[in-house]
Amino acid sequence: MESKLFLLLVTVGFTVIAGEYVRPQPRKDLQVPWDAKPSSQSQQVHISLAGDKHMRVTWVTGDRSAPSIVEYGTSSGKYSSVAQGESTSYSYMIYKSGLIHHTVIGPLEHDTVYFYKCGGQGPEFQLKTPAAQFPITFSVAGDLGQTGWTKSTLEHIERCKYDVHLLPGDLSYADYLQPRWDTFGELVQPLASARPWMVTQGNHEKESIPFLKDGFESYNSRWKMPYKESGSSSNLYYSFEVAGAHIIMLGSYTDYDEHSDQYKWLKADLSKVDRQKTPWLLVVFHVPWYNSNKAHQGEGDSMMAAMEPLLYAASVDIVFAGHVHAYERSNRVNSGKSNTCGAVHITIGDGGNREGLAQRYEHPSPEWSVFREASFGHGELEIVNSTHAFWTWHRNDDDEPVRSDQVWMTSLVSSGCVAEKTHELRKILMSP
Incomplete structure (x- = not known):
């Protein structure tokens, strides 16, 4: 009787600590069957x-x-x-x-x-094509890969009425096996042929071989983004506008210090942003700057040190990142502390990669961390108007309408932060 009571108490205690949700195990890579098509068919x-x-x-x-x-x-x-x-x-x-x-x-x-x-x-x-004005909806999922969980993520995204998909790096997980780029292209075609997919590179896109192959050749050949249209010299960083949002896609794996081409391009791009026309400013890159998961700790620190002052002065509203195979949302934050004029940082590297979930977090959680969970899923950002947006995150093993995390966000334009930091931004943009 005592042993049964002890077991019951342990079980109840575990339930209280872990909650009702049990994290899923990784799923195997998808084996895409060979489908012989005419060589001229798209x-x-x-x-x-x-x-x-x-x-x-x-x-x-x-x-x-x-x-x-x-x-x-x-x-x-x-x-x-x-x-x-x-x-x-x-x-x-x-x-x-x-x-x-x-x-x-x-x-x-x-x-x-x-x-x-x-x-x-x-x-x-x-x-x-996307609408010219609000509302506009983005689906967001990084680190996709080609597993059973990827398939589940894509099925969820397909049920989302989105206008544009944002992918913060790690697409195919080909990792040098080039036919995996082909199977990934076939896997995402039903969605990616119907709505624009805007991507940036992750570490799994590098595929460099010293003295033989430069990095990102496969990625740059297959996923050409509007870098020339945005004044960039590299497919690894660019920007675009849709409805009332200006979105900047940055490269975590190309030079980003204050003397780099990417940094100089970023300053030039921000100098052209008109917050009256595009009141929402979003940034996407692969390696998160704010991460309380034990995976990939500190990997974004040098990029953060170089670029966060500029993004803060520009009043970036939301930053999306991947790399860590889990989900986390921050308060508005800057310089490691909550700041009402900082950006909301969202790590969403949980699309379905073959490496599984990053399940170990730091305890206690940092004061800036609001919600974190190691589960596969996707996010949806509906920008309703110039002042308000609704963010939701959806676990794969729930129905797509179920919102595992949700929050209303107010734009920094409407809060007065943009006006307050005009002088600060101008000073950085004018510096050599």
């Missing part, structure tokens, strides 16, 4: 924003003579416009990629469904 189709009212369509063909044309229009099967693009390919040791096509279409009307066909043949796809 595969791995995805789209991305490419400047005002334009969209870049990317796809792969086995036929190296296939044209880089996209036919498109607002009626199925009736294409009123055609655009000519460019193509590239790359070799990686014994692997030879297919022909990778990049074609920009537009100008496109806002909040409109377009039907399109790649290369003059093959299946018809459809996409929806």
Whole structure:
């Protein structure tokens, strides 16, 4: 009897400490079956924003003579416009990629469904352009990979009525096995061909081989982002605008100190931001600066030291990061402490990677940490208007409508922080 009572007390005590939720185990890599398609048929189709009212369509063909044309229009099967693009390919040791096509279409009307066909043949796809004004919804998930949990994440995102997907690094987890880039492209095509996917690089995109291969060749060849359109010289960092938000995608794995090209570009980009036109300012990169998980501790410190003063002076509203395979949301924070004029930092590297969850946290939690949990999932940011946005995070093993974490956010424009820091920002932007 005493042993049973002891067991009951231990069980109750564990339940109180751990809560009702039991963290899931990793799932195995997906084995994507070989699907033989005509060599000229478009595969791995995805789209991305490419400047005002334009969209870049990317796809792969086995036929190296296939044209880089996209036919498109607002009626199925009736294409009123055609655009000519460019193509590239790359070799990686014994692997030879297919022909990778990049074609920009537009100008496109806002909040409109377009039907399109790649290369003059093959299946018809459809996409929806974002609205010109609020509300606008972003889905967010990093560290995707190709596992059973990835599949679950994508199914959840598909049920979300989002306009643009943000991916803060670690896409395919190919890790030198180049065919895994192809299977990843096929895996995400149903979603990425219908809504723009805006990505930045993570450590698993490096794939460098000393003296033989520079880093990011596969990533840069396959996932071309609007870096030229935003005045950047590198596909590893760029910016874009959608509705009333200005989004800056930074590179955690390229130089970022005050003398780097990335830092200089960031200053130039911020100098062009008009908070009357785009009251919300978001930043996305891979390695988190605010992280109370024991995984990857301190890895973002040097980038934070170089760039946080600039982002704080610019009144960045929200920072999204990945890398840590868990979820965490902070208060508005700056210089390691809660600050009402700082950014909310959200770590969301929980898309479904093969390495499993990062389950060990520091205790007690830092005062700036509001919510943290090692689970797979995705986030949704609905920017309702110039002053308010609603953030939700959804566990994969709940129904998508279930909000595991949620918070209303008020823009720094509406709080007066932007006006207060105008002089501080100008001083940094004018410094050599």
